[in-house]
Amino acid sequence: MLKEKQMVKGNIQFIDEDGNGVFYAGKDKVLVRHVFEKEQVQARIQKRIQKGYVAELIRVDQKHPGRIKPACPIFEKCGSCHLLHMDTKAQADFKKNQLIKLCKDAKLPLQVKDILTMKEPYHYRNKMIIGFQKDRNRHIQAGFYEEFSHKIIPYKRCLLHPEICDEIIEEIVSLMEKLRIEPYEEDKRRGLLRHVLLRYGKQSGEIMVVLVINQNVFPARKNFVNALLQKFPNITTIVQNVNTRKTSVVLGDQERVLYGKGYIEDTLCGLKYRISSKSFYQINHEQTQVLYQTGIDLLDLKGNEKVLDAYCGIGTIGMSMAHKVKQVIGVEINKDAVNDAIVNAKINDVKNIRFICDDASTYMKKAQQRKERFDVVIMDPPRSGSNEQFLSALVNMKPKQILYISCNPITQVRDMLYLKRFGYVGDMMQGVDMFPNTNHVETIVLLSKKS
Secondary structure (H helix, E strand, O other): OOOOOOEEEEEOOEEOOOOOEEEEEOOEEEEEOOOOOOOEEEEEEEEEEOOEEEEEEEEEEEOOOOEOOOOOOOHHHHOOOOOOOEOHHHHHHHHHHHHHHHHHHOOOOOEEOOOEOOOOOOOOEOEEEEEEEEOOOOOEEEEEEOOOOOOEEEOOOOOOOOHHHHHHHHHHHHHHHHHOOOEOEOOOOEOOEEEEEEEEOOOOOOEEEEEEEOOOOOOOHHHHHHHHHHHOOOEEEEEEEEOOOOOOOOOOOEEEEEEEOOOEEEEEOOEEEEEOOOOOOOOEHHHHHHHHHHHHHHHOOOOOOEEEEEOOOOOHHHHHHHHHOOEEEEEEOOHHHHHHHHHHHHHOOOOOEEEEEOOHHHHHHHHHHOOOOOOEEEEOOOOOOOOHHHHHHHHHHOOOEEEEEEOOHHHHHHHHHHHHOOOEEOOEEEEEOOOOOOOOOEEEEEEEEOO
């Protein structure tokens, strides 16, 4: 049995689905971050968990040729980025190999294509959520939640953020100090400012600041807003969001626009979109365009198709291909996103698309009962994937093609195994690096009905 702070060494046998390198010290399983398969490492035991022992990487004795020095000073602590120790090619190879293993283990005979990567894999995030705390000297710090914890890791600049956004956060910290605005303390449930959410329009340059507060009243609100706008006149809207619940969910239900329109606009695939604080909008603008074009190319649309865009968000996927089909129906449970989607269709004069506010699974069941037919179903579910109700209705609807886009290949493969039982199979999986420098990869598979 290993002890806390004990030094161990070994050769990394594989990287698991959570990004941990795995080796064995005798019979004991050791998990260590930020390593490559086959590297020889030394690590210090931190704690015991159900899977084995978590260890801190101390030294790499035999390095992988793709290893580089991380360009972030808090890489080891933060946990937001997992792969800054890998160069771009090594990251792409790692993600492709993970997909190959996943398909092989599931006995899905899919050809896994090379990952579609970014030329400049930094400063790509268009949505940021920042928390706040006080240090030992009672100075306010902005930061990210450490992976798998509620501990905030302070930061100044993030390699994934647009630089202007980090400058705004720095100014917000300064204003909090000047105006005596207290950061929210989760354990004591006191303090005013819980989070700041920023949205950035990559094409438009528009910026939204959402101030998530712990009460209905925001003291010094006018002074705060005026000072922030004076320093950053390119902020186009500021929204106050109230969240008084004991929850890890960032946004509450009640909102008030303090400045501007209450939303930003951005252009994606040549179309303009309105984006509110709660709307789902893909994090990486450049790679989203790659993802959608890949999907359109896979479908080989003829122009007479009726398309269902399940989990449609603000309508980006469906609208990107509306000009190539007869009709698109978008379904989304988030009413704010549906309102944005309806407006987006009007802004872009897309007349052959309509949006329905409903749970995707519930809608599918009702559509099946109506014996409604679709030629193509696009599904881009949350990380948890789809449920059996949705999938059962889907196969009974008998679309010719299913375009399955996923931010979690594990649940995607699970759902594809279900669909395979009913004759829906694919021959290729394409990974798109939507989240460079992290473990995550977006995958897209075209499934067709086989007789």
